[in-house]
Amino acid sequence: SHHNVSVNTVERQLEGLEDTFKPNRRWLPATIAFDDFKSGKFAQSEMSMILMNPQNHRTIDIIQSRNSRFMRSYFLSRYSKKARWSVRIVVVDLFEPYRNLIHDLFPKAIIVADHFHVVVQAYRALQSARLKVMKEYGPNTHEYRALKRYWKLLMAKEGQLDYLHYYSRRNFNHAYLSNQDVVERLLSFSPELRAAYEYYQDLITAISQRSQELLDQLISRPNLPTTMRRVKRTLAKHRQEIIASFYTQLTNGPIEGTNNKIKVIKRTAYGFRNFFHFRIRILVSLKTSNLMIRELSKKRTRPKAKVA
Incomplete structure (x- = not known):
C-alpha cells in the first residue's frame, strides 16, 4: 500500500520465480539429506520435506509431503535415472519408511543415520x-x-x-x-x-x-x-x-537450522494458504543450489571491461 503495489502484482512476481527455483532434472549432488518439518494442512500428515546438500548447506527443494508414495512420485518425475543413480550418500533420521524408499530411488547410495x-x-x-x-x-x-x-x-x-x-x-x-x-x-x-x-x-x-x-x-x-x-x-x-556416520562425519544439523528459519517464516507471515507461495517464500530466504548456479553463470558471462 505504501509503494502503490497491488497484491496481484506481488503474486505475479512470485510466480515468475518458479523457473529460478526449478530443480535440474539431470543433476543431483553426490550427497543429499532430507528431513521433515511441520507445514500444516498442505500434506495429509501435516509434514513436508526439505531436500538439501549437507556438504555446502545448499537447499535443493521443498517437497510438499513426506508420504512415501508422494516422495516416490516426486523423485521419479523430477529427476532422471542418471541423476538419482549418481547419489552416493543419503543422510536421514531413523524414520523406518524412508529406508525402502532410499534403496529403490538411490540404489547406489549408502544411508547415514543422523547423530x-x-x-x-x-x-x-x-x-x-x-x-x-x-x-x-x-x-x-x-x-x-x-x-x-x-x-x-x-x-x-x-x-x-x-x-x-x-x-x-x-x-x-x-x-x-x-x-x-x-x-x-x-x-x-x-x-x-x-x-x-x-x-x-x-x-x-x-x-x-x-x-x-x-x-x-x-x-x-x-x-x-x-x-x-x-x-x-x-x-x-x-x-x-x-558407523557410516562416523566415517563421513555428516549430519542433518544444517537442515535442523533451516527448519528453525522456516518456523520464523511461518510465524511472521501468520501462516500460508497456498503451498506454492509457501515454497517460494522459503527458497527466496535460503541459499539454494539452483539460484546460486544461475548467479554464478551470470557472473561468468559478464563482458570484461575495456582497457583504455
Missing part, C-alpha cells in the same frame, strides 16, 4: 526413567522434588558438569554441593535410573568419539532398564548406518 536423532532416542528414554522414579516416590517426597528441580543436570554431558564450585542446595538441606555431587545424589535414588544415565552418557561418548568399539559394547550390554531396551534395539538395527 542428533540417535542421541534423542536415549535422551527421551532417560527422561522416561526419571519420571518413572518420581512417580514411584510420590509428589510430596524429597526425591520427587530433587529430580524435578535438577533434571537438566542429568541430561548434560558428564564431562561438562562443574565439580569446582559449590553452592547451597535447598533440596539437600542447604548442603554445599557441586553439580557433579548433585547428579551423584540423584542417581543414588534408583539403580534403574543410574543404569539408564550411564547408558545415555556412554552413547554420547561413542557418538562424539566416533567409537565403533564402544557402540558395539552398548549393543551387547545386558540387564538394561526397560526404558533403554528400545534404544538398544534401535542401535542394533541401525548399526551400519551409525
